Amino acid sequence: MKLHPQDGVFFYPIMNKQAYLLLFILFSFNFTFAQTKVGGVVNDNSGKTVPFANVVFANSSSGTTTNEDGEFYLQTDENFDTIVVSFIGYKTLKVPLKSAVNLNMKITLEEEAASLDEVVIYRGKTSKKNNPAIDILKKVWANRRSNGVRAFDQYSYKEYEKLEFDINTIDSSLIKSRVFNGMEFIFDYADTNKVTGKTYLPMFINESVSEVYGDNVINEKKEVLLGNKNSGFSQNRNLIDYVKDIYDDYDIYKNYIKFFDKSFVSPISTTGIDTYNYVLSDSAYIDNKWCYNIVYYPRRENELTFKGDFWVNDTTWAVKNINLETTKDVNINWIKQVYIEQDFKVLNDSIFLITKDFFMADFGLNKKKSSRGIYAKRTLLYDEYEFNNEKPNSFYQQPVYNPQSVAYNRSEEFWSENRLEELNKDEEGVYVMLDSLTKTRAFKRLYDVATVIQSGYVEFDGWDYGPVYSTFGFNEVEGIRTRFGGRTYFGQNDPWRIEAYGAYGFRDNKFKYGIAGKVLLNPKSRLIIGGGNRRDVEQLGTSLTNSTDVLGRSLASSALLNVGDNDKLSSINLSVFAIEMEPLKNFTVRVGANYRELKPASPQFSLDYYVDEERTIIDSEINQTEFSTILTWMPGRKVSGYGVERNVVNEEDFPTLFLNYSLGVKDIFNSDFDYKKLQFFYNQPLLVGGLGRSNVSVEAGKTFGAVPLGLLSVVPGNQTYFALYNTFPTLDFYEFVTDGYAAVHLDHNFNGRIFSRIPLLRELNLRELVGFRAVYGNISEESKRIDASGLPLIAPDSDPFYEYSFGIGNIFKVLRFDVHFRGNYFDNPDARSMAFTIDFGFHF
Incomplete structure (x- = not known):
């Protein structure tokens, strides 16, 4: 699974309901460390940074690409002792890790003498001709309609969703702030973000489980909510709805990926060839399937684009894993960075179905690395796929009256049986922390102020x-x-x-x-x-x-x-x-x-x-x-x-x-x-x-x-x-x-x-x-x-x-x-x- 770097963190008010984010920012150390953490910057012989270079843990598919400033951060729960850094036109470099935590690393790549021209090419626009990455991409286009639930007349699956808001960049000045008088206990629940390496404090969690049904013949879809649970705000439907509305459904195979009222060009789309540079970077077995790794990055600045990489299977030409990260100069207000990661599994050796979709947005008032802000995170897990079970058209008629009150009062036994991913100890503790927080007078005062601003x-x-x-x-x-x-x-x-x-x-x-x-x-x-x-x-x-x-x-x-x-x-x-x-x-x-x-x-x-x-x-x-x-x-x-x-x-x-x-x-x-x-x-x-x-x-x-x-x-x-x-x-x-x-x-x-x-x-x-x-x-x-x-x-x-x-x-x-x-x-x-x-x- 690929994890990508972030340049820092920050906060934002947004749309008409941004008051809730303002509240969470105002709350802007038991640290949970992963087994291996690395971060730093990649330069060339002349001291210039190398953007979009590959950084992976040796003998794994877990890695990232450097950002526009050559910076990277990578974290995993496994133990590794070596990272591999590579980019077209440079000699591949293996870097031993001295300890489990290696931050502020300075890595220098040596240019290959026979490829100096390539270095210039790949720092700017890559060629559209004789590019093996684009040849692979064309095969993805040709096979995209035969993958996913679109390959069946009818489908159904279970969907588990976890939404979370976190204050990021927790430091001593925040801990000592008067805002938190009487609420100091919440800092015992701080954690480390696996994408950015920044310390964060969870402030809101919402879980839901649904059954989803669809019919591609009549173009209908129905979602049945089975359960919903959140921390401390069960009566505030405005907040819950707002958190959900932050995230739009998106399909990487379509030309545009929409979120925050913007349309980003998908790197998998047919329009991507005029928007991105593509580089065939690697090939390896992933879940016993031979896959190619393609790195992509924008051709131009200040456009609604991503940078990242994806793995493609060599027989079905379906995407096995992809990550998308907005560049630092993208024109979105109150958003410093967005990170998306999707995983897919193989069905019957031919069709790839999505199993996990992770989305994280970094809200902030400015784009300084040290600025404090809010992480908004969504994790979607999919399982129990069934296909071609036709239902009558009346099944998809949406009811006008749908209180679903039972769904908001499910027992712990229900959640133990229906979660597609168990909560870790930190997440379980956050429920306790947030339920306690909402009972403190200091929090209630701040919450009341935010409610007045919003409503x-x-x-x-x-x-x-x-x-x-x-x-x-x-x-x-x-x-x-x-x-x-x-x-x-x-x-x-x-x-x-x-x-x-x-x-x-x-x-x-x-x-x-x-x-x-x-x-x-x-x-x-x-x-x-x-x-x-x-x-x-x-x-x-x-x-x-x-x-x-x-x-x-x-x-x-x-x-x-x-x-x-x-x-x-x-x-x-x-x-x-x-x-x-x-x-x-x-x-x-x-x-x-x-x-x-x-x-x-x-x-x-x-x-x-x-x-x-x-x-x-x-x-x-x-x-x-x-x-x-x-x-x-x-x-x-x-x-x-x-x-x-x-x-x-x-x-x-x-x-x-x-x-x-x-x-x-x-x-x-x-x-x-x-x-x-x-x-x-x-x-x-x-x-x-x-x-x-x-x-x-x-x-x-x-x-x-x-x-x-x-x-x-x-x-x-x-x-x-x-x-x-x-x-x-x-x-x-x-x-x-x-x-x-x-x-x-x-x-x-x-x-x-x-x-x-x-x-x-x-x-x-x-x-x-x-x-x-x-x-x-x-x-x-x-x-x-x-x-x-x-x-x-x-x-x-x-x-x-x-x-x-x-x-x-x-x-x-x-x-x-x-x-x-x-x-x-x-x-x-x-x-x-x-x-x-x-x-x-x-x-x-």
Whole structure:
């Protein structure tokens, strides 16, 4: 088994749930030593380092390759007295080991006189012609579909998964830190990482056992959780889900390996030949199978690539073992290094099946070797393979209700029988340590702080205060605004929940409030009833697609900085009642009714409309009753929990389709208008191979019947300096209004692919962003005729309005800056030709 070096360790906050990593870092010596440990640097005669050289224990397949700086670390539980160091163009060197632990070694390779030209070649790009390594790789491509579970119509297997978070680089300064007052006992459980040689302290372990079934004919897969166990956080499903979501499933035979929202070129893929250098390094028997060893490393810097080696069988041309390690200049935020290792076994002397998959990510704030951080590790073990046992299609239908509560309360006997790999003494001790840690006051204080950062709520017994990020706001109507709110919360699987808030504006001297509640009546069909009421000041027209969130409020309603006059706010009194159910997994049906009262919130803004045919009577307030049926489908969405609210695990990895039919009815509760409205929304995230990530959304809608300004579909402008989803930054609020529209939004992030080729920009790890947005719409003469607001009712009907943008992301790793350009309609009143937006966030 090959183990590879790491350059050091460090820590990172990540995505929306990075607060838990922050907590673990804040915790950032019984040492368990392996039998043999070696580490050091490999140089040539001139003193230059030799990157990607092979370092193995003599007479074994256990080894590693040096990194870009010629450094290596290798550790094993066996006893060895010699290492072998080799690389093309150099004489192979055997180095005796003086003791079991040999660190800071300095090894010098001697160049072979007849191969000096080869040395130059293999330090840069290797030849694609007459290269035996590539000849072997082509045979791997030709046979890849006949290996693994893809070779069978149906398959099943047992899967054991172990997840772990560790603080790394444990030293005396950390041990003496005040953060650990009252928790010093945890350092008795520190250990040594077998990949990097760094000391680490486990802070979280989660184990699970599942049965996995698949059918390649109908392309279906089902996973049945048999058991789940974790240390100290059994009630925190958000943390467990987040740990699991760090890791994506990947296949080395596919062109790209995806994790952390990035697509890395696989060294086994057909595209790898243009991305990697390949060197045939060795051949040997592994498990009685003759195999070839191929070393690979990137052709270019700053790309999403790996370095490492793999062993290939000489008859099936299947990979027997592979390790993949990201290079130090890879452009991923908060990640210093990723290490992957996979082992495969032979079935019937012909087909190779995966038996072990190890993944480790090294999180940190910077890439200094001495910096402290977090290891996130996953070990997957596979066994009990069975094939061609066909099951009916109904077997693969995913249940809507799947609490699996028994799986989280398994006995120790269950785990003894179902673990595919026994825990070592250190891992067993970590369970004891972490369970004790969660009972200490010091840890609880830190855990509470991290929970507030992650969720935005301060937890109390049975209820939470928050969200704390909405406590203060500002707009031209209310001036400075304060908000206080909370929600009931007894646990993630609560069958009912109530939320409420109160707000006060110091300029208009008015009190606002909102209250909403919902109850889960039938968990199996997820039958939910809910309702609420809100009286507040709101910037309407910031979204084309209707929102049914009673307590929702756009950032445009409270932005401190705005472009031009932002006084087109409305006072809204909204009451909603709805019934929702999920007849199929990720497909929901919602039937509801709402009543709203709308009126201008400032004297500079008008929603006036004519009441009579003669256009002599004007009303400035809209009262409207509306019934709606909403269908939502989110294929591929993963959720956890079974209460009235569930946690979405893969927030940005699935498409969303939304269809809404609304019926406005006159004279019910003094309702003013009859109309029908149809709306469609589709959003699709896309990973475009090595070109980055895109997001595409399409919106379309039509209102049938004459309605006033307050009920028209406003093309969402953005007069703030902050990025607002699916808005047009060069448009002002109410610049375009329609009763029929179609819009498209395209955004693409190249993930630094272009900047990585520019020497002066390469080291900044910036990312290129482009966007395009367009909308076409019209407004009927009937709706224009009843309007008395005084605003110019303009629709983009002669030509679609469009704008485009260029941006730079990853500025200081947290900031995105975009410049937006208007494409047409420059003659509109106060038209802006250019706009700027910024966005903050933690992204990989």
